Structures are given as C-alpha cells and as structure tokens.
Amino acid sequence: MRMVAMSAMAILVAAGPVAAAPGDVTASFPSPGYYPSGLAWDGESLWVANERTGYDGPDFPNKDHLGKVAPDGTVLATFLTPYKYFHGLAWDGEWIWGDEMYDDVRKVDPTSGAVVSSFSSVGTAYGLTYDPRSQSLFQADRDINAIHEFDRNGTQLGSLFPDEPAGGHDLAWDGCYLWQTNTGTDRVYRIHPLTGTVLDSIPAPAGAGEGLTFDGTDLWLSDTGTDRLYRIEPITSHPVGLEVETDSDGVPDRCDNCAAKANADQADMDADGIGDVCDDLENGGTDPTDPGDPEEDPSDPGDPAADPSVPGASSDEVGGCACSLAAGVQGTPRASLALALALAIGAAVTRRRAR
Numbered sequence: 001m002r003m004v005a006m007s008a009m010a011i012l013v014a015a016g017p018v019a020a021a022p023g024d025v026t027a028s029f030p031s032p033g034y035y036p037s038g039l040a041w042d043g044e045s046l047w048v049a050n051e052r053t054g055y056d057g058p059d060f061p062n063k064d065h066l067g068k069v070a071p072d073g074t075v076l077a078t079f080l081t082p083y084k085y086f087h088g089l090a091w092d093g094e095w096i097w098g099d100e101m102y103d104d105v106r107k108v109d110p111t112s113g114a115v116v117s118s119f120s121s122v123g124t125a126y127g128l129t130y131d132p133r134s135q136s137l138f139q140a141d142r143d144i145n146a147i148h149e150f151d152r153n154g155t156q157l158g159s160l161f162p163d164e165p166a167g168g169h170d171l172a173w174d175g176c177y178l179w180q181t182n183t184g185t186d187r188v189y190r191i192h193p194l195t196g197t198v199l200d201s202i203p204a205p206a207g208a209g210e211g212l213t214f215d216g217t218d219l220w221l222s223d224t225g226t227d228r229l230y231r232i233e234p235i236t237s238h239p240v241g242l243e244v245e246t247d248s249d250g251v252p253d254r255c256d257n258c259a260a261k262a263n264a265d266q267a268d269m270d271a272d273g274i275g276d277v278c279d280d281l282e283n284g285g286t287d288p289t290d291p292g293d294p295e296e297d298p299s300d301p302g303d304p305a306a307d308p309s310v311p312g313a314s315s316d317e318v319g320g321c322a323c324s325l326a327a328g329v330q331g332t333p334r335a336s337l338a339l340a341l342a343l344a345i346g347a348a349v350t351r352r353r354a355r
Contacts, residue, residue, distance in 0.1 A: 020233040023188075023202035026218065027231035029073030033065060036222035036229065038128070038170055039211035040089035040096060042110070045070055046220060046229065047096055049086035049211065066096070066113055069229070071215070079113025088127035088170045089211070090137060092152065097137060099125035105139060105154070119154025122146075127170035127180065127212070131193070132273070133255075138178060138193075140168050147171065147178065147196070160196035164189045170212040172219060174234060175266075176255035181209040181221055188212065188219065190235055192242075194254075199239055205230045 020026050033050030040047040048067040064085035068077040086098030086106075095116065096108040102125050106118040123141030130137055136157060137150045145168060147160040160178075162168070167184020177199065178191040187201040188209070204221060209230075211222030219234045238245075243252035249262035257266050258278030267276045 022233050022235045024233045025205045025230050026233060027071070028205070028228055031222060031227045031229055032067035032069055032075045032078060034227055035085075035224045036227060037085065037087045037210045037224055038089035038098060039172075039213040039220055039222050039229070040091040040128075041213045041215045041220065042068075042091045042096075043093075043216075045076060046213065046215075047089050047091065047110075048222060048229065049081075049089050049098060051085040066098075066108070068110075071231075073229075081113065087125065087210070088129075088140065089213070090128040090130040090171075092130045092135075092137075093132060097128055097130065099128050099139060102126070105137065105150070107152075119150070122148045122156060122159075126168065129171035129173045129178065129213070131173050133175075138171050138173070140171050140180060142166075142168060147180070147191070160191070160193070162189065162191050162196045162198055164191075164198045164201075169210045172212045172214040174214045174219075175216075176238070176252065179212060179214065179219060179234070181212045183208055183210065188221065188232070200235055202232070202235060205232060 035051035036048045038049030046069045064081045066079045084101040088099045090097040096110050100106050104118045107116045123143035126142040127140035139148045149157040167182045169181045172179040178193050181188045186204045189201045190199045206223040206226045208223050208225030209221045210224050213220050219232045221230045247262045249264040253259040258275030261277045263275045263277045
C-alpha cells in the first residue's frame with residue numbers, strides 16, 4: 001500500500017499545482033498609468049483606462065489615456081484620450097467603448113484613440129461591458145444602482161436592478177453572466193443578465209477595484225489604490241435549477257454553445273461561438289474530440305447512423321443542433337484528472353499483487 005500511495009503522490013506532483021479557487025489571484029503587474037479605472041479585453045490584449053499616465057515625458061505630460069497591454073504586462077500602445085478620462089471600457093470585436101466622465105458612452109478607434117461616435121449615458125456611468133450574442137452594451141449606473149442595456153446606436157433596451165449593495169463600478173460579460181466589481185464591499189458579483197439577481201460573489205484582491213473584464217477564461221480587475229492589474233479566478237459552475245438545460249451538461253441553454261449535445265467544457269476551437277461538437281455536426285462531420293465513439297465514426301462502415309447516405313441512417317442529430325452564439329465557461333482541474341489517474345494506477349497495482 002505504501003508503494004501505491006507514493007505512486008499516487010508522484011503523479012499529483014507531476015500534474016502541477018492544484019487548480020486555483022474562485023477569487024484567487026493568478027497574476028498581477030503594474031498598470032501602465034495612474035488610477036486604472038476601466039478594463040476591456042480584445043481577444044489578445046487588455047485595454048486600460050487611466051486618469052493620468054504618471055509619466056513626465058513630453059509625449060504624455062500627465063494626461064488621461066488608454067493603454068493596450070499584453071497579458072504579461074508589456075505595454076503595447078498608449079493613446080491620449082481626446083476628451084476626459086473613461087471610467088469603464090468594453091470591446092465589441094472592432095471598437096473600444098468607454099463611458100467618459102460619467103455622462104457619455106463613446107466609440108473609440110483602437111488604432112488611433114480617436115472618437116468615432118457617442119451617445120448619452122443614463123445616470124452616472126461607472127462601467128461598461130459588451131455581449132456579442134445580443135450585440136448589446138451594458139452600462140453601470142451608480143446613481144440608482146442599476147445596469148442599463150443599449151444597442152450600439154444608443155437606443156436603450158432595458159434596465160436591471162441588481163440586489164447588491166451600493167458601490168458598483170465596471171462590468172464584465174463571461175458569455176453567460178454579468179460581473180460587477182464593487183468598491184463598497186470589496187467584492188465582485190456575478191449577476192443574472194435577465195433578472196438582475198445576484199447569484200454569488202468573490203473577494204476583490206484589493207480595496208479599490210474599479211476596472212473589470214473577462215478574457216475568455218479569467219477575470220481581470222484594475223485597482224485604483226494599488227495601480228495594479230490582477231488576474232483572478234472566476235466562478236465557473238452554473239447555478240442548478242434556475243434555467244432550461246436540455247443536454248444535461250450543466251450549461252443553461254441560454255448560453256450553451258451547443259445546447260443539443262452535451263459539452264461541459266464548451267470547447268470552441270475556431271472561436272465562432274458554436275461548440276466544436278455542434279460545429280462539426282452542422283458541417284456534416286462528426287465530433288473530432290471523440291474519435292473512438294463508433295456511433296460518430298464515419299470510417300466505421302458498420303454504423304449506418306454515421307452515414308446519412310445509407311438507407312435508414314438517422315439525421316436527427318445533424319439537423320437538430322440548437323446552437324447559440326454565447327459560450328459558457330466550464331473546466332476540469334488538472335489535479336482532479338491526476339487524482340483519478342493515480343487511483344486507477346493504484347487499483348491496477350493492487351490487483352497485480354493480489355495475483
């Protein structure tokens with residue numbers, strides 16, 4: 001038994017550190033400027049709104065600016081803001097959006113920092129995020145502790161009133177839920193986007209977290225007290241029993257990227273918003289992540305269901321994939337996989353000794 005335990009421990013060590021818990025800080029580095037009050041993620045880099053650069057050089061004489069920063073902290077670009085500072089940022093796939101001086105939401109060219117268009121915010125704007133599924137902007141309103149939804153032309157579509165304490169700042173969208181950082185409680189709240197219900201929360205890493213964004217895996221928070229950016233582990237599980245969930249993979253249909261076929265990991269190799277298992281079925285193929293399944297292996301001539309041209313073949317699965325454009329977030333900690341492997345090896349060793 002001692003040898004089995006040692007083997008299991010060795011496998012766990014080889015697998016690396018235990019997965020981070022929700023709220024854990026997994027990276028941190030200085031902001032490119034003073035008072036980082038807004039964050040956005042463009043798919044590769046972070047965008048940071050700073051009320052002052054903190055630089056004394058002739059190019060940036062202590063002015064408000066936008067900074068583009070790599071996930072390792074390398075500053076890639078910096079633009080002076082044409083008006084005043086932004087307090088929240090969002091990325092819509094082409095443009096940066098910022099709520100400027102609490103009163104206006106401005107569309108900004110990410111190549112030059114120039115303002116392309118703008119519309120008036122509702123109340124005191126303290127944060128922004130963008131939902132690519134609905135193509136909506138969400139703006140935090142600190143006056144009445146609300147979140148307002150707009151289309152990109154500035155037409156208001158609705159409002160939410162989260163049951164969280166006053167002090168809300170910037171927003172983030174994780175593909176299924178809204179997140180909001182709150183300086184009144186030093187927490188980050190996960191909010192249902194249809195009802196405004198606060199589902200749960202995680203602690204903020206410092207006491208003045210004002211900027212927030214989501215990079216597809218983790219949350220990023222900017223703190224105006226420490227002038228640092230923090231990557232923090234989000235909550236990735238979905239509340240049970242609140243919404244329709246057809247394929248029993250734990251992801252609500254509303255944000256499941258393949259609602260007709262279980263895919264808890266929401267894998268989307270080509271990043272088109274359609275899960276790999278649905279994407280492949282829509283294209284007439286099979287699930288590339290499960291080549292060993294004879295029911296989905298086109299190279300298996302004995303399986304008529306795999307070939308629509310064979311009489312009697314079923315096409316229900318191919319034609320019935322109800323896929324949405326929003327992707328949820330699920331994952332399996334490496335430590336859990338390592339533990340399962342270790343137990344399997346241990347059982348095998350035990351059986352061998354018993355012989």
